[in-house]
């Protein structure tokens with residue numbers, strides 16, 4: 001247990017601090033251009049790092065110093081830095097700290113992973129320290145960053161480097177945190193690390209929330225915070241901050257817009273752009289590749305990549321939350337043999353943080369599917385081996401930030417960008433921006449198509465099918481809203497093929513597209529107008545003829561020289577993964593190896609019929625194929641009508657034959673009855689004979705009741721007439737008496 005410090009000790013400590021502050025203040029005074037005193041100086045900077053307004057002479061006293069310990073900063077900060085294992089300064093730290101420590105406004109830019117965080121954390125701590133800031137002084141510094149995860153990361157660095165200071169600091173990021181608890185404490189905080197939205201919420205809702213004494217404002221990922229998405233929020237925030245403050249802006253892709261400088265009321269800011277003259281805009285140890293992948297083969301390619309990098313930590317960028325969710329869900333079902341995770345803005349904050357910290361763990365391999373929420377600033381503990389950009393980034397800046405999640409500080413990393421044939425212009429833009437990316441064409445013949453498997457998954461899991469539809473729509477919308485139409489043109493996309501590649505049974509309706517485009521039904525083809533399709537084909541052809549891009553085999557592409565990630569023969573392909581689920585799926589998908597080309601403009605609920613080539617047919621085209629023994633075969637409408645006629649004739653003929661047979665049977669039955677009847681008469685005669693002398697009389701009586709019979713079933717029926725032989729009254733009386741007598745006896 002730490003013993004409480006005595007009053008005497010505390011007094012001594014206070015005096016030392018006062019002395020230190022005075023010394024630091026005098027250094028700052030000496031850095032003012034009109035001071036005329038002998039300035040303390042800072043180490044000379046690397047050849048690439050501009051010196052700004054600090055002249056060469058002012059650096060002389062610290063010549064050769066490259067360590068934090070040599071900076072004119074407080075002992076508390078030095079201790080914090082040393083204990084956090086920050087010893088030597090990076091270029092951006094050496095270039096920006098002198099200016100920032102002097103209290104100047106700084107606009108700093110340097111490559112991703114080059115240590116910009118300390119370039120503003122140290123000046124923040126030092127400024128408040130020199131101002132003898134305490135809890136009762138309220139908010140002295142605000143550090144803003146665009147995402148919650150990044151805020152969390154900055155807060156961790158602040159806690160670690162500033163642990164010997166007595167400032168109070170708070171993380172205000174929203175997303176599940178109780179705003180009421182925050183409101184109670186926010187006025188006691190000296191340093192706020194926050195997202196713009198949450199800060200604005202406090203400004204609007206928290207009683208007596210006061211930033212009027214603000215000393216330092218920091219915008220990390222400044223270009224992002226200054227762009228349109230945060231514009232309204234930022235303007236509202238700035239309007240409530242005092243103009244007299246120090247402002248520090250940092251980003252790997254810095255803004256130089258005069259408008260932004262005016263908006264933020266920067267006063268004669270220092271531009272520190274340490275890697276401006278560098279040959280590359282991205283980290284030196286980052287190996288970057290681009291491969292040309294058609295839209296409908298992206299998932300095949302991604303699965304192949306993941307399966308051949310099971311020992312790596314892979315960060316995969318997709319364009320929307322829905323895309324991330326969908327790919328995560330279906331890839332989980334496909335079981336590529338590596339843990340999968342996903343991160344997007346729609347997740348609960350607790351879960352987001354949990355996934356983020358799990359992925360940061362050094363000893364585990366995994367794949368994280370993410371939106372651009374993870375594209376900026378996140379350090380991931382320097383553990384990311386590969387950055388895979390499945391969906392093309394919006395612009396060069398976005399590309400630089402995404403790939404910057406690997407190869408951080410002094411570590412190496414690799415990245416791969418999937419570029420569709422229609423997006424190749426981005427490669428030119430990247431080359432122009434000094435991004436050393438190597439384009440390669442891949443022989444996609446060896447790719448295992450996953451669309452069949454996805455179809456089966458979608459059939460089994462309707463919720464995933466819904467996700468697939470949403471992913472399809474949001475992807476197209478993301479392309480539709482992108483500004484650079486030379487690169488992102490939704491009209492050039494093979495929409496139906498894309499839908500089929502997600503395993504969807506039919507192309508969903510795309511409401512936001514021009515009706516002329518989406519209502520053009522071309523069975524089995526893209527729904528795009530002819531001109532667009534041919535444009536696309538031309539584009540592909542030209543690309544094949546003229547493009548100097550090296551063509552490589554898929555297997556060669558995945559070769560990793562350093563760590564030997566090679567897609568070898570014993571690396572299982574999709575077909576080799578044997579799990580019950582996959583087995584089922586494979587059986588179900590056997591029949592649908594070919595991708596069904598579906599007319600997207602069919603009214604909902606219409607039954608879809610395909611021929612053997614998986615082309616869609618008119619809905620009533622199905623008839624029985626008796627000859628071939630198949631269950632069914634398909635013909636066109638005309639053939640179908642002929643077949644119906646033939647079938648009808650055949651049925652009528654069969655009916656006629658049946659009737660004839662039936663009639664014949666009836667006739668035979670009747671003839672038999674007649675014979676029986678005739679035979680019956682003979683028998684009766686015999687009976688009569690046996691009965692004695694009355695036999696003849698009985699016969700006469702029967703004959704009396706005899707009628708004329710017509711064989712109604714037979715037109716040629718014989719007409720039989722039985723003559724009615726009458727007997728006299730006397731004879732009848734005699735006959736009746738005879739009968740009575742015989743009955744009594």
Ligand SMILES: Nc1ncnc2c1ncn2[C@@H]1O[C@H](COP(=O)(O)OP(=O)(O)OP(=O)(O)O)[C@@H](O)[C@H]1O
Pocket residue numbers: 085086087088089090093110111112113114115116117118251252376377378379381382404408409
């Ligand atoms: N002087 C230093 N010595 C050792 N490690 C450092 C130093 N400065 C920064 N680092 C480490 O380098 C990594 C990258 O630092 P940081 O996150 O500040 O980079 P960045 O330039 O802000 O990157 P991004 O542009 O992506 O936001 C971190 O892991 C950090 O701990």
